[in-house]
Amino acid sequence: MGILDxxxxxxxxxxxxxxxxxLLKEKLEHNYxxxxxxxxxxxxxxxxxxxDYLSIIENPIEIPEYSKRYPQMGMLYQQNxxxxxxxxxxxxxxxxxxxxxxxxxxxxxxxxxxxxxxHIQHKVEADLEKEFLSSHKIPFNYDQSFGSNKGGAVxxxxxxxxxxxxxxxxxxxxxLIVLDxxxxxxxxxxxxxxxxxxxxxxNLDKLARYILRKDxxxxxxxxxxxSKEKIRExxxxxxxxxxxxxxxxAIREENERKKQEINNVKNKIxxxxxxxxx
Numbered sequence: 001m002g003i004l005d006x007x008x009x010x011x012x013x014x015x016x017x018x019x020x021x022x023l024l025k026e027k028l029e030h031n032y033x034x035x036x037x038x039x040x041x042x043x044x045x046x047x048x049x050x051x052d053y054l055s056i057i058e059n060p061i062e063i064p065e066y067s068k069r070y071p072q073m074g075m076l077y078q079q080n081x082x083x084x085x086x087x088x089x090x091x092x093x094x095x096x097x098x099x100x101x102x103x104x105x106x107x108x109x110x111x112x113x114x115x116x117x118x119h120i121q122h123k124v125e126a127d128l129e130k131e132f133l134s135s136h137k138i139p140f141n142y143d144q145s146f147g148s149n150k151g152g153a154v155x156x157x158x159x160x161x162x163x164x165x166x167x168x169x170x171x172x173x174x175x176l177i178v179l180d181x182x183x184x185x186x187x188x189x190x191x192x193x194x195x196x197x198x199x200x201x202x203n204l205d206k207l208a209r210y211i212l213r214k215d216x217x218x219x220x221x222x223x224x225x226x227s228k229e230k231i232r233e234x235x236x237x238x239x240x241x242x243x244x245x246x247x248x249x250a251i252r253e254e255n256e257r258k259k260q261e262i263n264n265v266k267n268k269i270x271x272x273x274x275x276x277x278x
Contacts, residue, residue: 031175039177039199040097043168044085046204047102051081061213063106066162067186072116073160076106078213100168102211106183108160115141118156126154136187137163162187166211184211 060077067073081104085092092098108114120126126142133140139159165182177199179192209215 035196039196078106080105098170102166104164106162115157120154
């Protein structure tokens with residue numbers, strides 16, 4: 001086969017790849033426009049109406065025990081609902097929705113101080129506590145004392161302000177919607193993959209009841225077998241890629257070790273000949 005034949009075959013394969021890529025992009029855009037966007041608009045409209053009603057009623061939801069981790073936190077009140085379509089609190093074009101943010105706070109009432117004290121005996125545990133509070137976006141201060149405790153005790157002043165987030169985002173490549181929940185209950189951070197056809201009035205009502213703490217059961221939206229299989233394939237691909245990376249790293253490490261052994265032998269030989277030549 002000549003050089004022209006090689007180039008002709010390579011160019012033909014390139015054109016096929018470009019056509020397949022174009023078809024895939026068209027399919028994903030079609031899925032977004034037909035399957036996902038109407039559901040994202042339905043979500044936004046539903047929560048917009050829900051928040052409008054809640055702002056009129058103005059009755060905070062009581063939370064007697066938000067978390068067993070901090071029993072001294074006391075009664076909290078769920079309020080201050082906000083809806084946006086980007087992480088900065090703004091609103092994007094209604095016909096281009098890819099993210100929806102429902103935010104609110106769980107706060108102490110006027111009878112409680114703005115913060116409460118939480119005592120940690122050891123510095124290592126205090127470092128973990130700082131990491132936990134920071135990851136959940138809970139404001140805090142702390143005082144560290146070096147006394148009889150070898151590691152030093154730490155007293156935290158933790159805010160009675162828990163920021164809660166329900167974030168809906170489009171998984172464009174898989175034509176799915178992902179729901180991330182942060183701090184709604186017991187500092188939870190959970191992730192739910194939703195098939196667009198599961199977003200209907202019944203499931204929206206279940207979700208709203210969960211958000212407003214009328215139902216204790218956690219919302220579970222089961223996805224169909226095809227979507228599950230797609231997710232499994234993604235996980236397997238990620239595992240394979242990770243395994244390949246580990247294998248490549250092990251090979252590089254072994255090659256480096258062998259190279260070092262060869263260099264050590266060379267150095268010993270050189271040292272030997274240097275000695276006998278003197």
